[in-house]
Amino acid sequence: MPDLMTLDSMSHDTRFEQLRSKRLSEATRPFLARGNKIKRCPRCQLSHCICDHRKAVAVDFDIVLLMHRNEVLKPTNTGRLIADCFPDNTYAFVWSRTDVDDQLQALLDDSERSWLLVFPGEKNPQYKINNSSQETPKPTAATKKTTLLIIDGTWKQARKIYGQSPWLHQFPALSLTPSTTSQYNMRKAPEEFQTSTAEAFIDTLEYLGKPAPSRLLHEYFQVFNHHYHASRLNMTPEQLAQKITDNPSE
Secondary structure, three states, X not given: OOOOEEEOOOOOOOHHXXXXXXXXXXXXXXXXXXXXXXXXXXXOOOOOOOHHHOOEEEOOOEEEEEEOOOHHHOOOOOHHHHHHHOHHHEEEXXXXXXXXXXXXXXHHOOOXXXXXXXXXXXXXXOEEEOOOOOOOOOOOOOOOEEEEEEEEOOHHHHHHXXXXXXXXXXXXXXXXXXXXXXXXXXXXXXOOOOOOHHHHHHHHHHHOOOHHHHHHHHHHXXXXXXXXXXXXXXXXXXXXXXXXXXXXXX
């Protein structure tokens, strides 16, 4: 089975976009994120549109985004980049402390799936991703479909979601030690090693031996990061690129 199959990325909404539309329809008051008065593309949520850079592929694994409810509406969210790149393999759900979505429960009950939790990993780290030279044992191959469950929120929110969801504790977790410092410009993490959701998943794909999907997501994340940073500086992406070329040390 080929690792990647090219799809028409503009042919349908992703499950994340469907979830976002649902959240907006349910909202009792406007969600006023920072920069809410900026005119944005309705699809990619950026003032400097990146839709033309969007490439979708099919992969041989599934992804479940378990999202903090606020992350669904934030234009700075990077979990949605995963859904953009792998639309036919990515599911998206809002986390609830008291209830598990029926569709999510059906996935969890599927005996033909093998689950791995992508999480900061202080607890239950059966597998570790790091940049050391020592080989780390990887999950053994199986006939079941690998399904990666990603907690998508700030690091504080992710720990809260994990701590208040005992049902998550049954899954082996990938303890992430990123190989590089986060390049994400839109939010400042409490610790230098703490990366964005997209960056964490890029490392996960590398660890699982999926270099082509990892590279695709990495390139898309770089475009997203650059375009969003340019808008923050009130510049075009081209102007920012020139500034970086002229002043590489800044």
